[in-house]
Amino acid sequence: MGLTHRQAWSELSDAELVAVVAQDSSAFGELVRRHQDFVFGAALRVVRNPTLAEDVAQEAFVRAYKALPEFRQESQVRSWLYRIATNLALNAVTRKREFAHDDVPVSTTAPSAERSAERVLLGEKLGEAMNDLPENLREPLILREIKGMSYQEIANEMSLPLNTVRTRILRARRALRDEMEAWR
Amino acid sequence: MRSCGITDERLFDFADGIQDEALEQHVAGCDECQAFLADLWIGEAPHDLSAPVMRIVRFDEFLVAAAKLGVDVAGAMGRAVIQMGPSADPS
Numbered sequence: 001m002g003l004t005h006r007q008a009w010s011e012l013s014d015a016e017l018v019a020v021v022a023q024d025s026s027a028f029g030e031l032v033r034r035h036q037d038f039v040f041g042a043a044l045r046v047v048r049n050p051t052l053a054e055d056v057a058q059e060a061f062v063r064a065y066k067a068l069p070e071f072r073q074e075s076q077v078r079s080w081l082y083r084i085a086t087n088l089a090l091n092a093v094t095r096k097r098e099f100a101h102d103d104v105p106v107s108t109t110a111p112s113a114e115r116s117a118e119r120v121l122l123g124e125k126l127g128e129a130m131n132d133l134p135e136n137l138r139e140p141l142i143l144r145e146i147k148g149m150s151y152q153e154i155a156n157e158m159s160l161p162l163n164t165v166r167t168r169i170l171r172a173r174r175a176l177r178d179e180m181e182a183w184r
Numbered sequence: 185m186r187s188c189g190i191t192d193e194r195l196f197d198f199a200d201g202i203q204d205e206a207l208e209q210h211v212a213g214c215d216e217c218q219a220f221l222a223d224l225w226i227g228e229a230p231h232d233l234s235a236p237v238m239r240i241v242r243f244d245e246f247l248v249a250a251a252k253l254g255v256d257v258a259g260a261m262g263r264a265v266i267q268m269g270p271s272a273d274p275s
Contacts, residue, residue, distance in 0.1 A: 025238075025241060025242070025245065026238070028237075028238065028241060029234040029235075029237070029238050030234075032233055032234040032237050032238070033232065033234045036229040036232070036233045036234070037222070037225050037226050037227060037228045037229045038218075038221065038222045038225055038228075039229075040225070040228050040229040040230075040233070041199070041221065041222075041224070041225025041228040041229075042221070042225075044228065045198070045199060045200075045201050046201075048201060050230060054229075054230060054233070057229070057233055058233055058236055058237055058240070061233065061237040062237060062240050062241060062244075065237075065241050066244075076215055076218075078215075078218055078222065079212065079213065079215065079218060082211070082212060082218060083212050086208070086212065151193075163192070166192070166196050167224060170196060170199060170200055170224070173200060174200075
């Protein structure tokens with residue numbers, strides 16, 4: 001695939017690009033690059049596991065490619081990809097749950113001393129995970145979750161745009177969630 | 185606030201994974217909400233997915249084309265592995 005092709009494709013609308021893919025399948029790569037963050041984000045929101053989300057996102061694009069001849073232009077490409085990715089992600093979560101139910105016996109209530117020790121360990125682990133966060137993510141998260149400040153108050157306190165604060169808190173929560181995955 | 189009436193706050197919670205079936209259905213058909221989420225998720229993909237996706241696409245196309253020509257793909261691949269050895273570089 002030549003660079004000139006890629007440059008030309010990058011200037012096309014989604015609808016135009018879909019038409020090009022019918023003649024040259026390499027152009028589909030541009031569609032992937034254009035929407036991969038969105039499709040990955042949509043998958044991650046549902047499956048909450050980056051590795052699984054990547055698999056789902058890849059599968060979503062492959063399914064989209066195969067279904068491209070049936071794609072109707074009255075729908076936006078992004079909407080169409082979103083629906084494919086979300087359905088695949090929901091299926092992946094269902095399969096994961098079924099697998100877990102089949103193979104892992106449901107634990108009975110743990111003795112209270114054991115649970116208490118578990119909570120202490122969980123607290124320590126959470127503290128470590130918080131400390132590992134970059135400063136620019138940790139501070140807004142603490143202000144929100146521990147001090148209970150609103151997004152707007154945090155934005156004022158840190159002299160940041162409101163959306164930046166929200167994005168940082170979103171990323172901080174995700175980073176913590178990934179870190180704590182082993183404890184779930 | 186978008187013309188659909190969904191607030192940023194609600195979409196942030198949605199992006200964060202909070203279950204909201206009504207919003208899920210709404211977002212699936214709302215360009216404005218999807219545009220907001222697309223902005224929010226910029227840089228989310230851990231790396232470029234186009235290469236692995238195109239590898240799968242091309243391999244599938246190869247299989248379809250080979251099948252149309254009546255080629256015994258599985259047999260041919262098996263024979264190649266036997267002749268070249270599983271670790272041989274086919275290039």
